[in-house]
Amino acid sequence: MTTTTEQQADFLVYDRALGMTVMEGKGFYYPVDTVAGKDDRLYVISRSKEETARGIRVTMCDLDSGYYGNFGGYGFDGGKFVWPACGAVDSQGRYFISDERLHRVTAYDASGNYLFHWGQHGSGPGELDTPSGLAFDSQDNIYVSDTYNSRVQKFTSDGKFIHPIGAAADEKGAGAVSLPWGLATDTQDNVYIADFGNDSIAKFSADGAFLARFGQSGRGDGQFTRPASVDVDKDGYIYVADWGNERVQVLDSQGNFVMKLRGEATISEWAANFLSINQEEAAARATADLEMDIEYVIDDPHEESSHIEKYFWCPSSVRLDSRGYLYVTETNRHRIQVYRRGS
Numbered sequence: 001m002t003t004t005t006e007q008q009a010d011f012l013v014y015d016r017a018l019g020m021t022v023m024e025g026k027g028f029y030y031p032v033d034t035v036a037g038k039d040d041r042l043y044v045i046s047r048s049k050e051e052t053a054r055g056i057r058v059t060m061c062d063l064d065s066g067y068y069g070n071f072g073g074y075g076f077d078g079g080k081f082v083w084p085a086c087g088a089v090d091s092q093g094r095y096f097i098s099d100e101r102l103h104r105v106t107a108y109d110a111s112g113n114y115l116f117h118w119g120q121h122g123s124g125p126g127e128l129d130t131p132s133g134l135a136f137d138s139q140d141n142i143y144v145s146d147t148y149n150s151r152v153q154k155f156t157s158d159g160k161f162i163h164p165i166g167a168a169a170d171e172k173g174a175g176a177v178s179l180p181w182g183l184a185t186d187t188q189d190n191v192y193i194a195d196f197g198n199d200s201i202a203k204f205s206a207d208g209a210f211l212a213r214f215g216q217s218g219r220g221d222g223q224f225t226r227p228a229s230v231d232v233d234k235d236g237y238i239y240v241a242d243w244g245n246e247r248v249q250v251l252d253s254q255g256n257f258v259m260k261l262r263g264e265a266t267i268s269e270w271a272a273n274f275l276s277i278n279q280e281e282a283a284a285r286a287t288a289d290l291e292m293d294i295e296y297v298i299d300d301p302h303e304e305s306s307h308i309e310k311y312f313w314c315p316s317s318v319r320l321d322s323r324g325y326l327y328v329t330e331t332n333r334h335r336i337q338v339y340r341r342g343s
Contacts, residue, residue, distance in 0.1 A: 007221070007259045010342040011250060012326060014264040018065060019044070020271040021334035026067050027270060029055035033229075034329045034336055035087040035095070036321035037110055041068065043095050044329070044336070045084045048074075056084065058097065060112060063325060063338065065269040071112030072097070079114030081106065086182065086229075086317070088134035088142065090157055096142065098131040105131065105144060105159065118159030123149050126161030133183035133194065133229070137206060143191055145180040152180050152193055154208075165191055165208045175210030177202055182229030182317065186236065194227040194240065201230055201240060201251075214238065214255030219245055219301070222257035229317040231326075239318045239326060246301040246312050248328055261328070263305075263312035265337050312337070 020027045032047045041062055048055035053074035060068035072081055083101035090096070093110040104119030119128050133145035133152075140157050143165060152165040166177040178197025185191055189206040199217035201224075204210055215224045225244030232238050236253030242260075250258040267275070275282040290309045297303070305313040317329035326339040 007257070008343070009259060011259045012261065012339040013342040015325065015338045015340045016063075017265045017268040018042075018061065018063070018270075018327075018336040018338060019268055019334060020274055023048070023052075023055040024057075025070070026059075028059060028334045028336075030331050031316075031329050031334060031336070032084070032331055033086045033317040034319050034327045035089055036319060036325075036327070037089045037095065038091075038093040038322075039110075040321045040323065041110070042321075042327070042336075043087050043089070045087060045097065047084055047331070050083070056081065058084075058087070058095075058108075058112065063321070067270075069112070071108065076102065078117055079106065079108070085132040086134050086145075088136050090136050090140045090142070091138075092140075094157075096134055096157070098134050098144065100130045100132060100147070103128045103131060105134065105142070107157070116158070125164070126153065126155070128153070132181050135183035135185050135191070137185050137189040137191075139189075143183050143185070145183055145193070147179050147181065147196075150176075150178050150180065150197070152177070152183065152191065152204075163208055165204050166193060166202060166210070173210075174213065175202065175204065181227070182231075182241065184231045186232040187234055192230045192232055192238065194230045196226050196228060196243075199224045199226065199244075201227060201238060201255075212255065214251055215240075221260060222249065222251065222255075224249070228315070229319075231318050231320050233320055233324060239320070241315045241318045241328065243315060244301075246305040246315065248312065248315055248318055248326075261312070261339070263310055263315075263328075263330075263337055265310045265330075265333070265335065268335060306332070309333070 029046045056074045057070040081099040103121040106117040107115040129148040154162040181196040182194035193202040200215040203212040228243035229241035238251040248261040305311045314331040
């Protein structure tokens with residue numbers, strides 16, 4: 001159970017925004033996840049819209065808005081994907097991506113060259129149904145959120161099944177998970193699950209033993225509505241993309257509430273360059289009310305986020321790099337907000 005404490009408002013400090021909206025080329029289109037590689041090169045999954053194959057890709061960039069190209073793209077052959085969800089990087093710098101529609105995991109080298117893929121659709125041991133979250137441990141074993149089977153499974157990096165993590169939700173035990181999504185591991189190889197269906201974060205040991213559960217359904221501090229992603233830093237702080245509440249929350253290692261973020265986005269370097277060239281769009285933006293005062297019809301965080309540009313709108317992923325920067329991927333605003341540690 002999460003304990004509510006006074007918010008440490010300066011624990012994280014807004015740093016910058018990355019990206020802009022494009023269907024092809026330099027930018028993102030409905031991004032869902034961002035992962036930092038060994039050299040802190042970023043791999044950003046653009047999922048596009050379900051009815052639009054154009055725009056699906058992985059973009060390589062960095063914190064300073066350097067752009068290194070795209071790879072992947074829509075398709076059924078090796079190296080392609082249809083409904084990409086999450087990524088992870090192993091100790092060799094290889095990048096892995098899950099595909100919910102093709103029920104498989106695909107591996108690439110650090111430059112985005114296709115290496116191999118594995119996965120078989122089903123509900124048996126080692127089989128997958130709509131895989132989403134991925135995370136590596138210190139031995140380069142990979143954990144996969146087997147979402148529609150309501151379990152997490154542990155594999156070798158080449159797809160050999162090891163054992164499950166977490167019981168299915170219908171088993172009703174303390175370790176039961178429902179529609180697990182994002183995953184993370186800590187310095188002791190414990191596994192953290194964004195338990196989407198149970199509005200909480202579940203913690204397990206590397207051998208699958210249930211250890212703790214943080215949070216419960218709600219909109220209060222330390223409560224969650226459909227958490228989509230989780231990450232853990234070297235000090236044990238837990239970062240959660242509280243997707244249904246349109247915010248990010250931070251907990252300490254015991255699950256106590258530390259702080260929450262709603263978003264503070266500014267114009268990214270890519271977007272500023274675009275506006276400097278496209279003067280008509282820049283002029284229209286300059287006269288727009290970006291923080292309008294609205295009398296909302298319903299009391300719902302989604303309503304506010306959809307109208308106020310600086311706020312998170314569909315924060316689907318939280319990821320840390322080796323320097324401690326936090327990357328919050330916003331699907332509906334096609335960007336990443338970056339935060340750094342304050343105090």
